[in-house]
Structures are given as structure tokens and as C-alpha cells.
Amino acid sequence: MKYSAIITDIEGTTSRISFVTDVLFPYAASELPAFIQAQQHNEAVATQLQACRNLMQQPSASLAQINEQLQQWIAQDAKVTPLKALQGMVWQHGYQSCAFTGHVYADAAAQLHHWHNSGIKLYVYSSGSVQAQQLLFQHSDAGDLTPLFSGYFDTQIGAKRDISSYAAIVQQLQLPPKQILFLSDVAAELDAAAPLGIDTVQLIREGQTAGSHKVASDFYQVLEQ
Structure with missing residues (x-):
């Protein structure tokens, strides 16, 4: 077996980019103000609100000011950890109430099952929070895929x-880099992983610009490269 572990991105890789931009982001933008107002004293929420104030450099920022900043970050698709954490909390309600299910390409779901059954350890690395990642795969179009994964990484480990x-990530996996494959649709992310000896494949699903890496149009082609 060539790889002991496969790490996959989500947006544009396992899932349509438009699912995030057309479904998840608008839902969070709509629901965040009421959620923050109702849950501001919840410890987990309060921690993220304080993190927002720190990033805003406004220690006394009101909920209204924080929400305005959150809306700006959403519009910018900013990779900001407290935003991602709060979005994950709001999306949890959306998934659990069946307002939507997580989009996963059929080929991705099939190959994730196949690789898992072949003994390959599967991991996710996405700019969305670990909670958001788990929710998407738990409530996916293909059912609960979370048993397939051995771990999740988000921006708390660093920028992609x-x-x-x-x-x-290599240090945490305790594997030689050459035994790790990273899948993403973004060449710049693959550019960051490759110098360590991690193998890379770029998914070209939605007209992405190809970089210098091996490419695949779906998960069936990934290990054929």
C-alpha cells in the first residue's frame, strides 16, 4: 500500500464550493445575530466572542459591533478562527433541524469508504472549524461518514x-511524509505541503487553475496518478 494516510480538503475537493457559499454562509449570516444574543453567556460562545474582540482590538466591543464584524468576515470568506467556531455552532442547529444536508460528491463518498476499508487512515484539513467539518460529514448526502475519519485539522493548527x-500535521500523524497524500483543489495549499515530501493531487472539479501537481477530476482518479 503506497499511502498510510490521506488528508483531504473539503470545499472543491469532497464537496461543491457552492454548498458553502450558497447554503452555509447565508444560513450563518442570517442566524448568527439571534444565536449570539441568546447564547452570549454560554462559555463556548463567550470564549469566541472574546476572541473576536481581541482580533478587532476592541476589548469593549458590543454584540452589535461583533456581529457587524462577523458579517464582514463572512462576506470576505475570511479564515478567522472565532468566526469559523461560531459558524459551526450555528450550522449544528441547521443540520440537526434538517434545514440542509452536507454536500459530498458521490465519487468522494465511495472512495472514502474504499480507502478506509483498505486500511488507509483518513483525515480532514479545512479552514472550517473541526466542528463544522464533523457536522458536514455526519449529516452528509451520503449518510454519516464520520466513522471513516481518524482525525480533523482546522486553522488552529495553522493557515493552509x-x-x-x-x-x-506530519508530527501529529507520526508518519514519514512520503506515506501521506494530501488532496485539495487549491494549488497554493499543495505548494505548502509538497516541500515536506508529502505527495499531492489537485482536484479539478469546477474549472480550477491547475498548478504543478498531479491532477484528478474526481476521487476515482486520485490513486491512478
Whole structure:
């Protein structure tokens, strides 16, 4: 077996980019104000609100000011950890109330099952929070896929275009880099992983610009490269 572990991105890789932009982001933008107002004293929420104030450099920022900043970050698709954490909390309600299910390409679901059954350890690395990642796969179009994964990584381990993030992941996996494959639709993310010796494949599903990496149009082609 060539790989002991496969790490996959979500947006544009296992799932349509439009699911996030057309479903998840608008839902969060709509529901966040009422959620923050109702849950502001919840410890987990309060921690993220304080993190927002720290990033805003406004220690006394009101809920209204925080919500305005959150809406700006959503519009910018900013990779901001407290935003991602709060979005995950709101999306949990959306998934659990069946307002939507997580989009996963049929080929991705099939191959994730196949790789798992072949003994390959599967991991996710996405800019969305670990909670958001787990919710998407737990409530996916293909059913609960979370039993297939051995772990999840988000921006708390580092930015996806920083080589140090992948070095930290390799350290956690305790595997030689050459036994790890990373899948993403974004060439710059693959560029950060490759110098460590991690193998890479770029998914070209929605007209993405190909970089210098091996490419695949779906998960069936990934290990054929």
C-alpha cells in the first residue's frame, strides 16, 4: 500500500464550493445575530466572542459591533478562527433541524469508504472549524461518514498555505511524509505541503487553475496518478 494516510480538503475537493457559499454562509449570516444574543453567556460562545474582540482590538466591543464584524468576515470568506467556531455552532442547529444536508460528491463518498476499508487512515484539513467539518460529514448526502475519519485539522493548527501547518500535521500523524497524500483543489495549499515530501493531487472539479501537481477530476482518479 503506497499511502498510510490521506488528508483531504473539503470545499472543491469532497464537496461543491457552492454548498458553502450558497447554503452555509447565508444560513450563518442570517442566524448568527439571534444565536449570539441568546447564547452570549454560554462559555463556548463567550470564549469566541472574546476572541473576536481581541482580533478587532476592541476589548469593549458590543454584540452589535461583533456581529457587524462577523458579517464582514463572512462576506470576505475570511479564515478567522472565532468566526469559523461560531459558524459551526450555528450550522449544528441547521443540520440537526434538517434545514440542509452536507454536500459530498458521490465519487468522494465511495472512495472514502474504499480507502478506509483498505486500511488507509483518513483525515480532514479545512479552514472550517473541526466542528463544522464533523457536522458536514455526519449529516452528509451520503449518510454519516464520520466513522471513516481518524482525525480533523482546522486553522488552529495553522493557515493552509503555510508549510509549518503541514509540518505540524506530519508530527501529529507520526508518519514519514512520503506515506501521506494530501488532496485539495487549491494549488497554493499543495505548494505548502509538497516541500515536506508529502505527495499531492489537485482536484479539478469546477474549472480550477491547475498548478504543478498531479491532477484528478474526481476521487476515482486520485490513486491512478
